[in-house]
Amino acid sequence: MSMELETVLHGVTRPPLESYEEQKTEPESDSESDSEPEPIDWDWVSKPIEYLQDKYEDDPIPRYFSCTRFVYKNRVVREKEEAEEKAVAEYLKTALNISPFDAIPIPPLANIFGHNWPRPVPIDDHEQPLLIRLSKCALEKYNKDNQGLKYEFKVLVKAAISHIPLGSYYITFKATPKPEDVHPSNTSATTFQAHVCDCRPEPVIKSCSIKT
Numbered sequence: 001m002s003m004e005l006e007t008v009l010h011g012v013t014r015p016p017l018e019s020y021e022e023q024k025t026e027p028e029s030d031s032e033s034d035s036e037p038e039p040i041d042w043d044w045v046s047k048p049i050e051y052l053q054d055k056y057e058d059d060p061i062p063r064y065f066s067c068t069r070f071v072y073k074n075r076v077v078r079e080k081e082e083a084e085e086k087a088v089a090e091y092l093k094t095a096l097n098i099s100p101f102d103a104i105p106i107p108p109l110a111n112i113f114g115h116n117w118p119r120p121v122p123i124d125d126h127e128q129p130l131l132i133r134l135s136k137c138a139l140e141k142y143n144k145d146n147q148g149l150k151y152e153f154k155v156l157v158k159a160a161i162s163h164i165p166l167g168s169y170y171i172t173f174k175a176t177p178k179p180e181d182v183h184p185s186n187t188s189a190t191t192f193q194a195h196v197c198d199c200r201p202e203p204v205i206k207s208c209s210i211k212t
Contacts, residue, residue, distance in 0.1 A: 101160065
């Protein structure tokens with residue numbers, strides 16, 4: 001197979017899923033089982049891009065063709081890409097000066113593979129045990145590295161995650177001074193922010209500090 005043909009194969013638009021389902025559910029007759037499979041229509045490869053424009057421009061199904069001579073996307077694909085670009089620009093404008101610890105939800109159209117923007121993590125029954133464990137690990141390192149009061153974890157406030165580095169959490173939590181280090185009347189909670197990577201065998205503490 002030539003290199004050009006391999007390039008074209010990657011750009012072939014698949015038929016809708018329904019067509020595969022119909023082919024699977026239809027019983028095969030003896031004559032059908034003996035027949036040759038229908039060949040792939042490669043006519044578009046040797047024709048100008050205008051051929052695809054005339055045939056697929058107003059097709060409601062997304063159509064994408066790529067070969068060594070051109071790339072063609074029909075109107076549906078182009079409009080989707082334009083909407084995604086607009087959503088990304090609006091999100092970046094809103095999130096420009098926002099700390100990862102205060103991450104805001106990413107609009108669905110802007111949530112495109114390859115972007116590593118931090119996103120809020122729900123503090124639910126699934127995530128809460130992990131977030132508490134990471135917070136306590138970060139606070140333990142803070143207590144070890146800093147002179148003065150030692151703190152113990154109190155409660156989660158919020159959290160965000162980015163996928164690179166893998167499992168990179170930005171956690172905001174509250175902690176109180178350990179009873180042995182402070183008078184019982186002075187146990188007000190202090191807000192901490194910790195950047196922790198959930199690695200194995202142990203979490204990697206990127207930072208942990210009192211929120212200023």
